[in-house]
Amino acid sequence: MAIDNPSVRLPLYRFEERGEQIIITTKSFTMTICKKGFRFGFRQPACGYQVEPHAVSGLRFSDKEGKRLYDATHTKVMDWNEEALHLLVENTEGQEADVRLAFGGRYVRFDITPSLPGAYTIDVRTAPMSPVYGLGDYGSLIDTVPTEQPPARGKLDVQARDRANLFGYHRSDMVNQGTNMRFLSNFTVYPAHRFAQVLFEEGAKRVAFTEKENKLGASNVARIGSLYYFTGTMREIYSDYRNVRIAEGYPDKKPKYEMFRVGWEAYGSLGWNSYQTEVEEALRQYLERGYELAWGVIGSGFWKGDRKGTYEGTTTSFGIWDDAFEEGRTDGLANPRFPDVNRLKSFFAERGIKLILGLRNHVKAPEADGGFNHPVYNGPFAEEAIQRGYLLKHADGSLLRITNAQFPAGTVYVLDSRNPEALDWFVSKAALWEAQGFKEDAMLYTKHYADGNWNQLNAALMDENYCVIVRNSAYGVPGDLLRINDTYFGTGEGYHFDQDRVPINLLNIAASGASNLYPDITGGTPKTDPSLPSYQNYFVRNAMFNAVTPGMSLGRKPWEMNHPHYEQCVKKAADWHNRYAPYIYSAVLESYHTGYPLAMTPLHIAYPDDAATYDLINRHTRQYEWMLGPSMLAAPLFGNDFDTAQSRDIYLPAGIWIDYETGERFQGPVTLHGYPMPPSKIPVFIGGQGVVVSYDREEDACYAEAYPVAERGNCYTHQHADGSSVSRVRHEQEGWNPQTLRVEDNVSGQAAACVHQEKTGSFRFRLEPGRDYTIRGGK
Numbered sequence: 001m002a003i004d005n006p007s008v009r010l011p012l013y014r015f016e017e018r019g020e021q022i023i024i025t026t027k028s029f030t031m032t033i034c035k036k037g038f039r040f041g042f043r044q045p046a047c048g049y050q051v052e053p054h055a056v057s058g059l060r061f062s063d064k065e066g067k068r069l070y071d072a073t074h075t076k077v078m079d080w081n082e083e084a085l086h087l088l089v090e091n092t093e094g095q096e097a098d099v100r101l102a103f104g105g106r107y108v109r110f111d112i113t114p115s116l117p118g119a120y121t122i123d124v125r126t127a128p129m130s131p132v133y134g135l136g137d138y139g140s141l142i143d144t145v146p147t148e149q150p151p152a153r154g155k156l157d158v159q160a161r162d163r164a165n166l167f168g169y170h171r172s173d174m175v176n177q178g179t180n181m182r183f184l185s186n187f188t189v190y191p192a193h194r195f196a197q198v199l200f201e202e203g204a205k206r207v208a209f210t211e212k213e214n215k216l217g218a219s220n221v222a223r224i225g226s227l228y229y230f231t232g233t234m235r236e237i238y239s240d241y242r243n244v245r246i247a248e249g250y251p252d253k254k255p256k257y258e259m260f261r262v263g264w265e266a267y268g269s270l271g272w273n274s275y276q277t278e279v280e281e282a283l284r285q286y287l288e289r290g291y292e293l294a295w296g297v298i299g300s301g302f303w304k305g306d307r308k309g310t311y312e313g314t315t316t317s318f319g320i321w322d323d324a325f326e327e328g329r330t331d332g333l334a335n336p337r338f339p340d341v342n343r344l345k346s347f348f349a350e351r352g353i354k355l356i357l358g359l360r361n362h363v364k365a366p367e368a369d370g371g372f373n374h375p376v377y378n379g380p381f382a383e384e385a386i387q388r389g390y391l392l393k394h395a396d397g398s399l400l401r402i403t404n405a406q407f408p409a410g411t412v413y414v415l416d417s418r419n420p421e422a423l424d425w426f427v428s429k430a431a432l433w434e435a436q437g438f439k440e441d442a443m444l445y446t447k448h449y450a451d452g453n454w455n456q457l458n459a460a461l462m463d464e465n466y467c468v469i470v471r472n473s474a475y476g477v478p479g480d481l482l483r484i485n486d487t488y489f490g491t492g493e494g495y496h497f498d499q500d501r502v503p504i505n506l507l508n509i510a511a512s513g514a515s516n517l518y519p520d521i522t523g524g525t526p527k528t529d530p531s532l533p534s535y536q537n538y539f540v541r542n543a544m545f546n547a548v549t550p551g552m553s554l555g556r557k558p559w560e561m562n563h564p565h566y567e568q569c570v571k572k573a574a575d576w577h578n579r580y581a582p583y584i585y586s587a588v589l590e591s592y593h594t595g596y597p598l599a600m601t602p603l604h605i606a607y608p609d610d611a612a613t614y615d616l617i618n619r620h621t622r623q624y625e626w627m628l629g630p631s632m633l634a635a636p637l638f639g640n641d642f643d644t645a646q647s648r649d650i651y652l653p654a655g656i657w658i659d660y661e662t663g664e665r666f667q668g669p670v671t672l673h674g675y676p677m678p679p680s681k682i683p684v685f686i687g688g689q690g691v692v693v694s695y696d697r698e699e700d701a702c703y704a705e706a707y708p709v710a711e712r713g714n715c716y717t718h719q720h721a722d723g724s725s726v727s728r729v730r731h732e733q734e735g736w737n738p739q740t741l742r743v744e745d746n747v748s749g750q751a752a753a754c755v756h757q758e759k760t761g762s763f764r765f766r767l768e769p770g771r772d773y774t775i776r777g778g779k
Helices: 136-140 234-247 276-288 341-350 381-388 420-433 453-463 501-511 533-547 564-579 581-594
Strands: 005-009 014-018 021-025 030-034 039-044 049-051 059-062 069-080 084-091 096-103 107-114 120-126 169-174 188-190 195-199 204-209 214-221 224-231 263-265 295-298 354-360 362-364 412-414 437-441 467-470 481-483 626-628 632-634 647-659 665-676 684-686 691-696 701-706 715-719 726-731 742-745 754-756 763-766 773-776
Touching: 014 069, 039 224, 059 084, 059 096, 059 107, 107 120, 107 234, 120 204, 120 224, 136 501, 169 214, 195 214, 195 234, 214 224, 224 234, 234 581, 263 276, 276 295, 276 341, 341 354, 354 467, 362 381, 381 412, 381 420, 420 453, 437 453, 453 467, 533 564, 564 581, 564 691, 581 691, 581 715, 691 715, 701 726
Parallel strands: 263 295, 295 354, 354 437, 437 467, 467 481, 726 773
Antiparallel strands: 005 014, 014 021, 021 030, 030 039, 039 049, 059 069, 059 120, 069 084, 084 096, 096 107, 107 224, 120 214, 169 204, 188 195, 195 224, 204 214, 362 412, 626 632, 632 684, 647 665, 647 684, 691 701, 701 763, 715 726, 742 773, 754 763
């Protein structure tokens, strides 16, 4: 075929025109654009993976009023430079759009700008692909919904999806709207194709993963400026996505070790009605029973005012505690609820528990605008924010009014965290609470198209060394933990009562690049009779599930079940989580540094070449499995059958796997049909890199546990709790004979003292920060 334009070679890419095709080659992929319809596809020559072009058009854009979409018809090369190729694309209505393709090694960025100013709908698409995972919180929802309007105040009955695979899914107005749509991301990954995509946009996002198209888009926009397609291995894709996310203004923040030990939330014991005596008594009882707690959340009720009154305070009544008696209260709670704040803070500090308070990013509006701001209960803060211009506004300069919040009642105004002065002001006021951290929340059941407005606030709190539990965010997690939306006891009566939603929700967020995840409070809320047998089964299964995720908390008192065995199971789960917190935190840190979701890796991400992993995550077989760090495969028995199920089919990928408790050894790939999972079982198999790290409380030291599963040459890297020290354990053994195997301290050259566990075959030795170790011998 004749070449219309000679090949143009630039540092990051090379392109040429061949008749009706534009062929772009980078070191990692070839992108081919059919000029007719701007139909584009990708091929990765090194591995053969391919993404086909859409059958009709790769680009659709509307008239400038956004009313109707028109397919692209013609594509023309305009110019180029070292960074980007500039194209002009025309649609069926004769409208034109500038398309700039910028290449970054393994990815390409699309910048699409219609030639005339307007509020456009723009869709970019390829041929369909499956399986597909990710989509943040939206990845927990059913494929299609009758309406995309936000839920009515207090109405949370949105249906959860059946499986993790998102094929069949579509939305036309993806945006934060509170309740179960708080972590916003349209990042999606295609493990079978070694491909991923994302569009950074805070307005109305459009997605479709159907039999007709694979689509990302937006509506009511002047342009699409940051749409990316990624190629490569899973680790390369997530690394590039991390770097791009930082460049686009959505960085993560480095998590703190304490938050990956077991915590406690008052909401699990008291709901929204927290008060000091019960908080202190609950924590005292936990500690007396031997539970180790690193942090505690009081999410509500610490502010001044009657809990049944519309004029009560809020989390932004900064420093105004409910610490004085007040006549006429009707809420039936202690009066005051927190009579000795200094004692409360000392109580937490003396026991080594971080005090974390709830914190929302909005203030009550004055009564003249439909709010219930009260000078005594709320203080001067709303007035200050209004006068200084610290609140979100519409394009016409009027204040953004939220009237559909779950709490507080009435109109509220929202902090503009993109305003540096507003951000500094808010953080300085939050300091008046004198807490060690905050659980961010909002409960604004309204689309106000500012998905990233929480990111800067949470990041600013992290920069001040607060512990931060994130509830609302876009693309990244600028906090210690990302908590999914509330989980309640039930068997699927609604989204929050659907136990199968929980793993699907978590694993699609993990596929979105966030793995410092927290699945809500063990045991749910205190609304259920603890003597109910089905609730007791739920409690213990929930505890074992939560124990093998990165974040875990308690709330409801396990001893209230009056079931000693089940209470022992709950404590066993909590103790196990604390024991392996160093190992979990090391995985969290590697996730932070690399972007790869190592702390909670779906098996379809960890083993992308294994098609048997693609459909494990579904509510029918309930094979809810993931890698917890590089050496543990978690396979908890959980779902809406918690009350009856006693076994699961467990899939183990290629490699050697050892049941953590029994020591039984398996060679994968294999499915263990009907594998027994009693309530007391730690649902973990050891494999992968074969080294885990535990904490010995009595010795205040970390120990490595090396199992006979990893091949020679493998190396486990452990990042210690101080966040900087590193230790490595390298496998150079010739076998696993306990008589001849030894672990060498690479600093001293001496053999480290080891304890051999006959049941599992593992060796346990002390792991000193900054020292490396080599496993040798074993013939």
